[in-house]
Amino acid sequence: MDENLVLIWEKCLQFMRDNLNAAEDHSDLKKLENSFDLLFDKVKPLSLVNHNLTLLVPSDFYKEYIEDNYLSLLSAALKKYIGKGVKLWYSVMENKPVGKEAPITVNVKGNSTQTPKIQEALPIQKETNINPFVVPGIKKVNIESNLKADLSFDNFVEGESNKLAATVGKTIAKRPGATAFNPLFVHGGYGVGKTHLAQAIGLEVKNSCPDKVVLYQSSEKFIQDFIKAAKSQNKTDFQNYYQLVDVLIIDDIQFLSGKAATQDSFFHVFDYLHQNGKQIILTSDKAPADIMDIQERIVSRFKWGLTAEIKSPNFETRRQIIVDKLSRDGIVLTDDMLDFLATEVKTNVRELMGVINSVIAYSTVYKSDLSLELLKETINKIATTQKKTINIPYIQEVVCEYFGINRELLLSKSRKREVALPRQLAMYFAKELTNSTYTKIGEEMGGKDHSTVIYACDTIRDVSKIDKEIKKYIKDLKERINH
Template sequence: MNHEELWRSALGELEFEVSRANFATWFKDTTIRGVEDGVAVVVVPNAFAKEWLEKKFHKQIIKSLRSNAPDVRNATYIVQPPSDTAPQNPKKKSQQSETIEEQLEFKEFSVDRETNLNPKYTFESFIIGSFNEFAHAAAVSLSKNAGSLYNPFFVYGGVGLGKTHLLHAIGNQIKFDHPNYKVLYLTSERFVNELISVLQNREPLNAFKDKYRNVDVLIIDDIQFIAGKVKSEEEFFHTFNSLYERGKQIVFSSDKPPAAIQNLEERLRSRFEAGLTADISEPEYEARLAILKSKVNGREFAPLSDVLEYTASRIQKNIRELEGALNIILAKSKLKGRPLTFDEAKQSLDQITMRLKRVVTTSQIIKAVSEFYDLGESGLFERSRRREIVRPRQIAMYLLREDFHGSYPFIGQKLGGRDHTTALHAYGKISRELKQNLKLVEEVKLIRGKIYEN
């Protein structure tokens, strides 16, 4: 295994370990220069990336490297900006470009500097299924009627389900149809960080305001992270009003609907809900298989049909994890110079799915419920009959029974030393309501997301 192949395989595992935003931000333009005396020399593009990899991701990097090359004991990081690389002959440069393109298909790295949009994320490459067809149809319609239909457009769903792809597709389509339109895509984290930088440096806000208010289309990913940041919420409120009043298109994504975003100002919540809200749920088997087939079309050493079918059946909830698993299979196929057999692919996938399984603890459940309903953890143990306490406690009891498989006496004892009949009543009550109350269904789904993401 050469250095490029080692790093590509390691990145395939790291994609499971870190968030998409961190993966795209800190692992872009990274390579391995070599391995000397068990120490891998990782080349990074700038000092910021070096600092973050050393402080935040070092242990995960070592773990991923060792799983592919057991002789690696440590890693060191050196800075080498991409522009500083030595000149290469056209043939080698072409080969390197192909490698970068293959490397986990880092499509987020090929972005337009003016719009921040990735031109490869289009409606044509978006796989449609029952889990996302409404959101897709709405996105296509609004891209043809920017500013006058579904404004704002708010799409939400779990991690790795294609929200970012859809947002880029909207921006790319509008830019294609209206080349003169000013389209801007960014994450809410970037908006907040830029505002903090301006305030800390005591710079005038005029340039910041002009940047975000003088656009025809503003697309913000992961808007939920703006909640609870008072100054950022205030500035964004005025930005939203300025754009909306002039008929400019605004598009958001979030991991939850506006009503479920904790600590969000009501005036922002009402504006987010004023347009069209669409959700993307977990993909069904047929959609997962279609996604895999689209990814391997025309690829060297494409997996056999039974391997794709098994992959689609094993990884069910997250498209990003599905693609990550496929990338590992492709990387191992390239190392062997042939497609993996079913047994080889099954062994790799079984190792991946074992890593993806989470062991739930009582403290995780109690913490997730407490945070979701904005209570201190001690609130669930209070001897109170107030609805704002009783309801979250009943949901905690339901989850302790359903996900932790605790006995009713154990659950009652865990939540304030209550009788087992209290836990039994809570479980039955929540179970019945979940069949009728869609809001409760959404709340439990979001709480589970917090539990298993952690």
């Protein structure tokens, strides 16, 4: 990008920030400034040719919001730093795969025209480096798949909540890398069966194609491997290792959020595997567009294949899961007992399995015959034991897990957006869902002043009215905290 254009744009932003409408008090002005920064942080200058300035915006929402709220202020800034007669255009990027559809540029009067595609330059293919993981004369090395035998399709119960993902998964297992479903991006809430499905695909590939190299890896392990390789200056070895894989499964890919260097390496691994017909399977607790601080080029690639959501199982699926699980343990329940269990546990598969195991254990320890009364008694005891107390540490734990950061970073003084936003959301929920004072919340949030907590709460309330991303974070976190 032209350095001169960047400098001009920074001056325009500062001019607009300095001339925001005067607020009645200082805190209101801070709200305006924060909303302004959140909006324009994702707007970039693309080109300036013959007094035609093109801005790159993430979606039509940003274009429309700028025109409705900042057009006069922006026009004044452009006139000051570029001159009279400047024309403003927008290039709206919807994170679509390269070659699918060209972005549209729209001027301030609403006219639109097709523009050439903005294509991301792919790395030039060089001669293959000598791979330190391959022994001369041997085609493949023995890579441990990290698959668990019990997480197979035989033990995976299909239902309306996971039918699409499961059907596509079985298709992929027959022809890995040779279908249109590459990558397969599976997302859904906690404990709905994403990991089970991903592992089941890997196991099926190993059974039908023993020569295929399958690797299941958590995103945490992938990050640890990269950090270790970077410290020992073996990044090339790291990438070469992952490039040996025929089917790469990475669980909880959302935890790459905010880790720019690891994302760069993942990008090159992804491109190599995809271009060479290898299968990629990713799981996440969020849809691609909802993952925070992931490079746009990576989000775009997430969408190249199929994105499938797995939801919490419905009554029929929960009932079948119970039947399958208990039958493997030689336990048979009456219909009214099955209906009771399937009705009582509605959230996710993992919690359902926990309840089933508790019922079996209770029956075994106390040598009691299973009955509807025993089930009700056991469920009540589990509910009493597992009842959550929503307090500040618990809220911090949920927020940290959601954004993939540790508690020490959340409580630090870092002002980076990937830390500051989760911290503000934690403060907001601490005030909304507990009886804690602003001072108490500030103390629990790393010794912050009470005025900082007030500002954070007000900011989240105000920004959520205009920012769809923040609205989504609030909705997701509220469900998790209250779960």
